[in-house]
Amino acid sequence: NAGVMQNPRHLVRRRGQEARLRCSPVKGHSHVYWYRQLPEEGLKFMVYLQKENIIDESGMPKERFSAEFPKEGPSILRIQQVVRGDSAAYFCASSPLGQADYGYTFGSGTRLTVV
Amino acid sequence: GQQLNQSPQSMFIQEGEDVSMNCTSSSIFNTWLWYKQDPGEGPVLLIALYKAGELTSNGRLTAQFGITRKDSFLNISASIPSDVGIYFCAGLMEYGNKLVFGAGTILRVKS
Numbered sequence: 639n640a641g642v643m644q645n646p647r648h649l650v651r652r653r654g655q656e657a658r659l660r661c662s663p664v665k666g667h668s669h670v671y672w673y674r675q676l677p678e679e680g681l682k683f684m685v686y687l688q689k690e691n692i693i694d695e696s697g698m699p700k701e702r703f704s705a706e707f708p709k710e711g712p713s714i715l716r717i718q719q720v721v722r723g724d725s726a727a728y729f730c731a732s733s734p735l736g737q738a739d740y741g742y743t744f745g746s747g748t749r750l751t752v753v
Numbered sequence: 754g755q756q757l758n759q760s761p762q763s764m765f766i767q768e769g770e771d772v773s774m775n776c777t778s779s780s781i782f783n784t785w786l787w788y789k790q791d792p793g794e795g796p797v798l799l800i801a802l803y804k805a806g807e808l809t810s811n812g813r814l815t816a817q818f819g820i821t822r823k824d825s826f827l828n829i830s831a832s833i834p835s836d837v838g839i840y841f842c843a844g845l846m847e848y849g850n851k852l853v854f855g856a857g858t859i860l861r862v863k864s
Contacts, residue, residue, distance in 0.1 A: 642795075671851070680757075680841055680854030681796065694850060729795050741786045741843070741852075744795035 642732050642745035643712075650751045657717040657724070659748045663732030670713040671742065672705060675727040684728075687713060720752045756780075759842055759855030766832055767863050774840060774858040775826040782844030785818050785825040786852065790839045799840075800827070834864050 643662040651657050663670050668689045673681040683697040687707040698705065702720075707713040717724055727749045733742035759776045766772060776785070784803055788796035800811050802818035802825060809816055815828045825844075829836055839859050843852040 669850075673852075673854075678856075680759075680856045681843075681852070682854070683851035686850050697851070731795075741788070741798040741801050744797070746793070746795045749793075 642730055642743050644728075644730050644745035644748050646748060647746065648749050648751070650753060651720045652753055653721060654719050657720050657750055657752075659715040659717075659728050659730075659750070661713040661715070661730030661732075661745060663713070663730075664734075664743055667732035667734050667743075669733045669735065669742075670707050671731045671733075672713075672715050673729045673731065673744075675729060675747070677726075681729060684715075717750075720750070722752050725750055725752045757842055757844055757853055757855040759858055761858060762856070763859035763861070765861045765863065768832060768834060770832055772829040772832055772836070772860060773826060774842075775824060776842035776844075776855045777824040778844060778853075779823065780844075780846065781822045782853075783822070783847040783849070784845040785816070786843040786845070787814075787816050787825070787827045788841045788843060790841065790857070792838075796841060829860075832860075832862050834862050836860060837862050 670687045672684040675681045685698050685705045686694040702718045704716045727747045729747045731742040731744045757776050757778050786801050787799045790796045800816040805822050806820050807818040813830045839857045841857045842855040
């Protein structure tokens with residue numbers, strides 16, 4: 639009865655490297671959401687995906703960031719050429735339907751540190 | 754973009770005291786949610802509110818959806834040490850899929 643699984647829990651990258659964050663949703667959930675949390679702030683929406691489709695990416699930075707949720711396997715949030723300002727906690731959430739009304743289930747997050 | 758103003762920013766209270774925190778917005782929300790986040794973990798849903806004026810309880814927690822649909826409050830009665838954490842309000846607009854979060858209220862409990 640696993641919840642949303644995110645890995646790695648902690649990731650350290652040097653400036654200019656790529657960061658890949660993985661999210662396995664709750665079994666049976668086909669909707670995934672990514673949020674970013676800067677220190678001492680609330681979570682900010684980044685992107686909403688359904689299997690193989692990006693539904694809403696209005697919160698994604700225009701460059702260097704991309705997300706996918708393939709037919710098989712976890713959802714991936716990719717950050718290319720990381721900069722210090724990308725350091726944050728990245729949370730993934732999933733829901734069975736495309737509705738956030740029930741407050742979908744969050745994972746424990748990946749804490750990215752860019753050095 | 755939409756913003757939620759959450760207050761207070763932090764609270765340091767004595768064990769056994771009641772706690773109250775609230776969120777306001779200039780926008781109307783269809784759903785209000787309250788989450789708790791422990792250090793190093795993701796947010797966990799505490800209470801969900803779906804109708805203006807709705808008052809909902811979950812154990813020692815009580816939350817209300819404001820009549821104007823632009824605000825909500827969360828009360829915790831008889832606080833205990835394990836209530837320590839960060840509490841977030843979040844709003845969902847009609848037909849929306851993305852939650853808008855407040856900046857959080859840090860709760861510390863002195864035993």
